[in-house]
Amino acid sequence: MSSLKRESQTCSACGITAGIFVCRGCLKSFCLHHTNEHRNSIEQQMETILFNHERLRQFVASEEVEEYFQQLHGHVSQWETQSINKIRDTANDIRQQLKFINQRYHDSTDDQLRQLKQQIRNAQNDGNFFENDLKMWQTEIQKLQSTISEQENLQISLANNSESFISRIKLTDKTDYDGTIAIDYFECNRKHVNSEDFTNLNLKGEYSSGNKLFRFKLDDLEQNTLVLMGIISASRAKNVDPYKNPTFYGWSTKNLVYLHGVPHSNIDNYQSD
Ligand SMILES: [Zn+2]
Ligand SMILES: [Zn+2]
Known part of the structure; x- marks a missing residue:
């Protein structure tokens, strides 16, 4: 509790204690200089939103x-x-x-x-x-x-080919992967290593080729939780620790991209939320 209190009286950007203002939006404290800077940054974000809005409006109105x-x-x-x-x-x-x-x-x-x-x-x-x-x-x-x-034995009959003479068409969403993949497509195992909890969700079965689309939605994420998503070659899947797996490619929090098991930042401007 005491550390929290001390923190709220110092500028969250430079740490000085003189002339403290608290932002009503994020409840962080700032010195006069950083109050202006914080306000500018908020206004800049507003500009970005207006810009994106205008770009979207133009796109919708476009041919x-x-x-x-x-x-x-x-x-x-x-x-x-x-x-x-x-x-x-x-x-x-x-x-x-x-x-x-x-x-x-x-x-x-x-x-x-x-x-x-x-x-x-x-x-x-x-x-x-x-x-x-x-x-x-x-x-x-x-x-x-x-x-x-x-x-008179002649007759007109329907050809019963397995392939349809005329294929029926339908309107579909390109991103639909036969509907939604339920969580029971994954095997879940939990580990407790060095006082940290690990949860692994491994896809049941495997793919050898082709384009697959997976969408994940994390409903509940505790603070300081690290999320790591990626693919591992089936031949090396036994080694579930991606950090030591040269076939692991994936994405993580803190803007990290994993290439053959090695974390990199600043890869194609990848930014995690
Ligand atoms: Zn400051
Ligand atoms: Zn703020």
């Missing part, structure tokens, strides 16, 4: 957003046209086949019927026919009948 939606509309229309063309082409193709089969069937049956009629008419006129002739014509007629019946 870029409109163009983006136009582009999405374009993709839908393209899919629509391609799908309709696919259906039209297939229907025309089947119609063509039907026309061809129908024509061939008429040509051949008409021809055979005409020839048969001629034979029967000639025999009838001559009176020159016997039981074997009747039997032959009867057989001819039966053969033609079965050819006609065969044609």
Whole structure:
């Protein structure tokens, strides 16, 4: 308690005790010089917020957003046209086949019927026919009948391919990774080393390649807690201590980036919250 009290009476920037002002916003104490500096910094942050606001407003009003939606509309229309063309082409193709089969069937049956009629008419006129002739014509007629019946076996059926003829489209969020990864995708183990608590959350299973997106949300974080997130090669995952693991790449608090297990600051201006 006493150290807290002493702290509140000294400037939090330079430590002197003369002319102390307390900031109502952050409750920190400052000397006159650092009060001005603190106020300036707050005003500068306000400028940044105004700048970001203006930039966002300009972006929303810009044609870029409109163009983006136009582009999405374009993709839908393209899919629509391609799908309709696919259906039209297939229907025309089947119609063509039907026309061809129908024509061939008429040509051949008409021809055979005409020839048969001629034979029967000639025999009838001559009176020159016997039981074997009747039997032959009867057989001819039966053969033609079965050819006609065969044609009637045609039907239009749906092709049951596993791959859909026309793929259904849907509107999705690019960042969605099959929905949300629940915490039970992780194995949790806690350790107590050198009077410090460690909690490791390891993803169950492993990935060998591909782009994966993970989003973490820390609901509750105690002060002075160090957070470290990253990836470790499956072949070296047994060594869970990232500090000694050359395959570890990740991010941590205090603006630290880990490359092959070694912490670096000032990597691509990475800043932790
Ligand atoms: Zn000061
Ligand atoms: Zn303040």
